[in-house]
Structures are given as C-alpha cells and as structure tokens.
Amino acid sequence: MWGWIPDTTSIQLLETKIVWQSKQSAACQSDYKKNGSVGGRYVFLLIAVLVSNIPDSYAQFERITDPEILGNGDQLFQENCAICHGKKAQGLVENWQVSGEDGKFPPPPLNGTAHTWHHPLNGLAHTIRNGTLEIGGSMPGWKDKLSDDDIFAIVIWISSLWPDEIYNAWMQRNVK
Numbered sequence: 001m002w003g004w005i006p007d008t009t010s011i012q013l014l015e016t017k018i019v020w021q022s023k024q025s026a027a028c029q030s031d032y033k034k035n036g037s038v039g040g041r042y043v044f045l046l047i048a049v050l051v052s053n054i055p056d057s058y059a060q061f062e063r064i065t066d067p068e069i070l071g072n073g074d075q076l077f078q079e080n081c082a083i084c085h086g087k088k089a090q091g092l093v094e095n096w097q098v099s100g101e102d103g104k105f106p107p108p109p110l111n112g113t114a115h116t117w118h119h120p121l122n123g124l125a126h127t128i129r130n131g132t133l134e135i136g137g138s139m140p141g142w143k144d145k146l147s148d149d150d151i152f153a154i155v156i157w158i159s160s161l162w163p164d165e166i167y168n169a170w171m172q173r174n175v176k
C-alpha cells in the first residue's frame with residue numbers, strides 16, 4: 001500500500017530484519033540503508049530508533065510518529081476492531097481474564113493494560129491475521145480483509161497508546 005516493503009509483505013520478514021538490524025553496527029546500518037531493497041523507510045522508523053550501547057533495562061525506543069501510519073491504523077482499528085476491543089482499545093468487559101460460560105475469553109484491552117505487549121510484532125500479526133477460532137477463541141482472522149501494511153499500521157497505532165515503559169519492553173522483545 002505504501003510500498004514500505006516491496007519484496008514481500010511478510011511481517012515475519014520485517015521482524016527478522018529488525019532482529020538483524022539491531023545487532024548491526026551503525027556502519028552496517030547505513031550500508032543496509034543504501035543497498036537494502038526494503039525501501040527501508042518504515043523498517044528504519046521501527047528500528048533505527050534503538051539507542052545502542054545502552055543496557056537493556058534502560059533502552060529507549062523512539063516512537064513511530066508518521067501520521068499516515070497512525071492515521072490509517074486508527075481508522076482501520078475503528079472500522080474493524082473497536083466493536084470488540086473498544087474505541088480506545090480499552091476493552092469492553094470488566095475482567096478480560098475471566099472466561100464466559102462457553103469457556104471463551106472476552107476481547108482483552110489492547111491499550112497496554114493487558115498482555116498484548118508481551119507478544120512481539122510477529123506474534124501479534126499472526127494472531128490478527130489468523131484469528132483465534134481455530135485455537136478455541138472467538139476472534140475472526142483478518143488476513144482476507146487486511147493487508148500486512150494494514151496490520152502493521154494497526155499494531156503501531158495500538159502501541160502508540162502504551163506508556164513508554166510498556167512500549168520499551170515490547171520493543172526489547174522485538175529486537176531480541
């Protein structure tokens with residue numbers, strides 16, 4: 001859609017690149033930027049922001065603030081997800097950890113108060129793409145409706161709701 005990853009639209013690949021990238025020196029990074037086929041802008045937004053040489057517990061990751069990504073993510077979330085997860089991803093039930101009589105769990109908040117941030121981008125994308133019906137949950141899969149770019153934008157919008165410490169903890173899981 002925005003051509004940020006022309007070769008493949010796999011978020012898995014994106015994550016591989018994040019992992020790889022975060023382990024490279026600054027020199028390699030600029031080399032990659034020059035030669036990379038990824039049209040690296042968005043990939044770089046996500047990873048170039050790692051302040052290197054700082055111990056994990058202090059690492060700070062800059063936010064993605066691109067208004068196009070955030071705007072799209074917000075809009076797509078309101079159109080497709082808010083009905084179950086709430087307009088601000090706050091969840092619509094009092095306790096998302098209690099299953100209903102059918103044994104299924106309600107849609108959890110995605111706003112940083114539940115455990116969404118425990119899952120790296122890759123894992124979240126997998127859940128969103130495939131849904132949870134096949135594993136006994138009740139979320140439909142979105143892969144026929146949303147592109148990987150869409151899903152990426154939604155996840156970035158969701159993560160924009162998280163406080164810094166949650167966002168940093170999530171990013172640490174992304175770069176490990």
Ligand code: HEC
Nearest residue numbers: 080081084105106107108115116124128132137138139154
């Ligand atoms: C029909 C209701 C429904 C809709 C619509 C829905 N979800 Fe969900 N979602 C759920 C439920 C229920 C769960 C909890 C997993 C389960 O047990 O099914 C869940 C779980 C998730 C999780 C995992 C959360 C975690 O903390 O691990 C993510 C991420 C997620 N949804 C994102 C989305 C996104 C993005 C959309 C819109 C594209 C969306 N959901 C639309 C019902 C929904």
